[in-house]
Structure formats: C-alpha cells, structure tokens
Amino acid sequence: MSLAPFTSSEALTLGVELELQLVSTHDFDLAPQAEDLLRVLKNHSGAWDVKPEITRSMIEIGTSIQREHGPLLDELNDLRRQLSVGARKLNIAIGGGGTHAYQHWSAQQIYPTERFHYISELYGYLAKQFTVFGQHVHVGCENGDMALWLLHALSRYVPHFIALSASSPFVQGVDTGFDSARLNSVFAFPLSGRAPFALSWDEFGVYFDKMTHTGVVESMKDFYWDIRPKPEFGTIELRVCDTPLTVAKAAALACYLQCLCRYLREEKPFEPAEDDYLVYTFNRFQACRFGLDGEIVDPKTKQRHKIRDDILRTLARIDEHALDLRALDASNLLRDSLFSSNDAGALRQQRRAGLKLPAVVEWSMRRWMD
C-alpha cells in the first residue's frame, strides 16, 4: 500500500480530538460503558463526532473543522454538556486526565471492532495498557511539503505541550513522580517517538514505501509518532498532550498550536534540521517528568531553560499572531496556568489535601462535567 496523496486543506484550520474516560459513580473506577454512551449520543445535535476507542472505558470525541478560539470553545462546551447529560443518564461520570489514577490494565476490555482486535492481537497486553487518554490537535496544511516542514519545526515545542497539558501523575494507584506518565505507555509501542526527518512529501513517500515493504506497517495509523502527517485530512496531528481536566484548557492548547504554526510559517525563525532531534528525547523526558519545572536544551544554542520560561517567551513572541487569530483569551489562560500549576499539580494538590484516590478521580470528573 503506497502513501496516499496529501489532501490540500485550508491552512491553520483546527480540529481537536479528546480521549475521555468513563467511570462508575459508585467506586469511580473505569466503567466499560462506551457502547451505552455511544448509543445514548447517537442523535446528538452537534457537528462534532463521537466514537469508540481501544478499550470499552474510553470514548473519543472530535470537533468539526474550526478556525478560531471562540467557536472552538463553544463547540467543546456543547459536546461537554451533551456528553455529561448522556453520562448522567447512564449513572456514569466522564472526564479528562491522561490516566485513570488506579484502574488496573488487566481489567480493561477491548472494544469489539475489527481494528481494535487486530491491535490487541498484535500488541498483546500493551493494547490494554494503552487505556490512557490524550488530546490530539490537527492543523490544516495546504500541501505535504508544508506539513512536513511544520511537523519538524514544531519538534522543539513538543515539551511545551507536554508540560502544559500534563494531567497523569497517578498510575495503578501510585504517584509516579511524572507529571505526564501517560506518554510512558505510548513509548512502549515500537513505532512511537518522532517522525523520520524528511522535508518533502516525495521523500516521506519513499520512507513509507520502505516501511510497508517490510510488512511492519500497513497505513499511517500504525505510526504512533508524537506529531504525524494525516494525508487524508490534509493536516498534521500533534499527539503528545494529555487530555486536560477542562475543555477550556483543551481549546487553549489547540489555539496555542495554531498561533505557533502561524508564527513559524510567517516568520520562519529557523529552519528545522536533523540535529534538532539530538536533544529531543531529553527535552521530552524533562517535560514528562518535571512538567513546567523541567529544563530543556535549545538544539541550536545548547543553552538550558526552564520550560515555564521558554513558554512565557514563546507566548510573548506569538502574541501578535494570537491577536490576529482572535486567540488572546487562549494565550492568557495558558499564561495564567504557568503561575499556578498544570493539571498534574492540581491533582496532586487534591491528594495532598487528604483525598483518597477515588475522591481525586471524582473531583477531576466534576471539573470536566460541571
């Protein structure tokens, strides 16, 4: 199977996908009720989409194509409201967070579709361990070359998104010490990490052909890269974010990416290079482990900065673009969050206040639903 041609789409358009957790209102453990919620939401009134995910305690929602922060937030709020009503009807709670704090992976059930059963057979227990919850943001590109250029230019900002969205400190009942422990589950997949350095669609096509001839991959879906091109949509897809605890944060993160892309496209502050990836995994680890307090290395100057400071400087640089894209509210929300804490910090704060983990999960569900 050869690489599909890159469908042209309007530059800087946005699409947001959120993987959400379904929990029981009795013990606040994951509840395998995705089919029930999908049935209840079958005739929802929004332009958004809702579909199953790998295990039966997850669903994924996707917004329609958006251009600005306001309408995106409105749509996310609409789907949040309708999902919450549906969940209440079924006596379950729904919410964000990159991991469920104490679910046991072996208790999860694979959602009954051909694709998910294939993944389960291929990856074994990793498939069930993949019961983690991320936010994916699509950004429209006019052609494949621009998509790949943006994909690699964005690589140095990947730690920003990890640190800002981090909301998965607890795994299997334990505080992992990581702000985003979710990405550790993604690392376990053989085709995770970063995309190969190719700046033209033809060059990328050669790589894709080689991989399909090995029999290791069949389609782009088999790559679990942090950022990957999505030729059928005409987008690049950022996949490193944990699902935030609120839709406001999800919208803000999406618009931060939109503003960054506009800044990179219009100002071209640097040319992406293969050597940018020398520090990529170190920076990524710092963001996962320490969140906003992590230190990253600038691939060009080799200087170290706190991630928080780097985001602040970047927000200042892209303010003009945020103004043009009517995304200043989104920038301000993220700027404010830098001085309080990310969602991982908020969850730990609840735990430190003496709440049991089920109560922490209930608190996070309420933040999303109410």
Add this chain to the structure above:
Amino acid sequence: MTGLSPFANQASAPLWTLEGLRGANPVLGLALLMVLAVVLADVLQRVARLPRPLGHMLVGALASPLVLRLLEHSELDAWKPLIDLAIAVLVFELGTRIRPRWLIDNPTLALTCLLEGALAGVSVVAALSAFGVPLLSAAVAGTVAMSTSPVITLAVLHETRPRGQVTERLLLMTAVNSVLAMLSLKVWHVIAASGEHDLLATATGALYVVAGSFLLGAFCGLLLDLFSRRVRGPAALPVLQIALVTIASMLAVQWTLSPLLALLVAGVVARARMRHGLTVEPQLGTAGAALGVVLFICLGLLLTLDHLGTLWPWVLAIIVARAFGKGLAVALLARPSGLGWRQAAALTMALQPMSSLAVLLAADTFVWTSQLPGLDKSVLQALLLAITLMQLTGPLWTTWALRHVAREADGENAS
C-alpha cells in the same frame, strides 16, 4: 437437629447415620451442613459452572423435609435472628451500592422502576383472577411478585463481579421493587382490615411503619458516619458496620418497623454521608460471608414442593405473568431510558428471582399465615411454590443474564 443449645440432645445413634444426624447437636449439625454446602457449591461451580448460592440452597433442600428430613420448617424459627442478620447485611450493602440521584438524572428509568414492579404485580393479579382466585388473595400474590430477591442479586454479583449498565439497573430496581412490595403489602393490610377493623388506625399504623423505618435507617446511617470518624484501622469499620446493621435490624423488628426499608435507607444515608470513606466489603467481610452460606442453606431448607401436582397452573400463571409484566415495562422504556434491546432482555431475566423478604423480614416466624390472615391457603401455597422455583433457579437466571446476555460479568468480554 432439635433445639438450639449446644449441650442439648446428645445423639444416641452414631453421627454418620441419618438418625444420628437428626439427633445431632444443632450447632454441630449446622457446621456440617456448611462444610457440605461450601464443598458441593465449589464442585458444582467448577464442574458445571453453576452459581455457588445454588449449591448452598441444594444442600439446604437436601436436609429439608423434602428429602432427608434432618430439620422441620418450624424448627427454623429459632434460627430466624441469624438469618435476618444475614439478610440485613445484604440489604444494607444494597443500600450503599445504589445512587438514588440516578432516578432524577434519568426520569425514564425512575418510571421503569415503578412500572416493572407495578406491571408484574398487576399481571399476576389479572392472571390469578382469570383462574377464579379471590381478588384480595390474588393481590397478595401480586404484591409479593413485584419484588426481586435482593439476596440472590447481591450473592450473584459477589460471585460474578459484573460491571455495566444492566448490573447498575438491576441493583436499583431490586431496591425499588422490594420497597414497593413492602409498601404495597402495608396498603393490602389497610384494605384487608377495612372490613373488620378501624381503617384509620390501620392506615396510621402503616404510615408509622414507613416513616419509622425511614427515620431509624437514616439515624443508623448517620451514626455509622459519626462513629467511623472516631475509629482507625481497616479492621474497625466492618465491625462497626455489622454492629449497626444488627442494631437497626433488631430495633426495626422490636418496634414492628420494616427492617428492609430501614436497612436500605441506612445504606443509602451512610454512602451519601461518608462517600469514599465508606468501604463496604462484600457481605461486610468473612463473617458476613459465613452468614450468607447459612442464609442460603436455610432458604433451601424452606423450599416446598407440596401440592405442586395440583397447583401447577396457578404457579405457572404467577411465574409467567410476573415475567411478562417485568419484561413489558423494561422493553417499553428500554430505548428512552438508554438501554439496548439485548440489555433489556438481560435485565428482564436478571429481575426474575423472587423474594419473600417483604413478608418475612418483618415477621417473628417463617409461618406465612400468621402474617397474612385471611389469605386463601391454596393461593398461599401456589405463591410459595412459585417462590421456591424462582428462588432455586434464581442464581441461574441472574448469572446467565449478566454473564451471557449482557456480557458484563468479570472478564467475559475481555479480549
């Protein structure tokens, strides 16, 4: 086995003979039955995948007047406080397991809960009336037919550990229809008494039972919250729970209230107040689990098949009409309340185990006639036969529904 004192009735015949067992020390006899029940239930579970509560009941049936006559029904009255406690533990647990707020969040579900109980009752009354049964007697059968056995529901849930929509609805409907049955029985008493007694006094009495049970349950739930704040360590809370459940149960009986309602309310209030601080072990721990085995043995001992040969049309009418009523209500409101057709079928099946708790939990004795004066004896026997059949096969219905139809049992749908 006769008498309750461990020192009474030393057997003259060797213990391994039937006569020896009949004359054995009752505590020893019960312990032997428990051993046999646990072993047989385990074998049946492994070999034939039959639910354990069914094995426990079969051992009880084996010891009952039906087969070996190790014990007469009347002799079980002495064990009633212990059995009541075992039931109380399960009903309290049911109370902690449900979330009444769901009825507000999903009004169609609330309607389903009311309708499935009511339609089951009405269907049974209509079916028995068609057979020429007096209305007042048919009404009792209809009332008892409304409820699903909380005991069997909880026991099967402990064993299969299901998670899903059918399970949640089963728990809620079991609680609601048991309360409905209890309330309907109070109304029946008022109507039955209207001819010969003071109607106002009977109605006031019924109101006293409902309000008193509610208050007692709420008070015990609040007390559990209060005391649990003052104890530390994981072992203390289950002991506190058992103690308060015993107190609530005993006081309810002493004050002629409804233990069923009081314990359900106690569970609901305790959960609402304590939220994540309330950890409820299945059957409140191992002591409760042992009581559960005793309970199912006793349910087996109480089974009756007398006059089945002549009363089978009435028995069949009760079972079929009840299933029809429950199924119709669940199916009518399945989609609007957010349930799939397959799940509706599973829920209907899981609601089938019958219960006599609405009558017996408030009584001093297992003799029904003392609770329901004026009831036609044949109707009563037909009702008891229906309960016997739907109680004995109950674990099978519920397990099959949750495991194979709804596919919600532990790991059933796991790949």
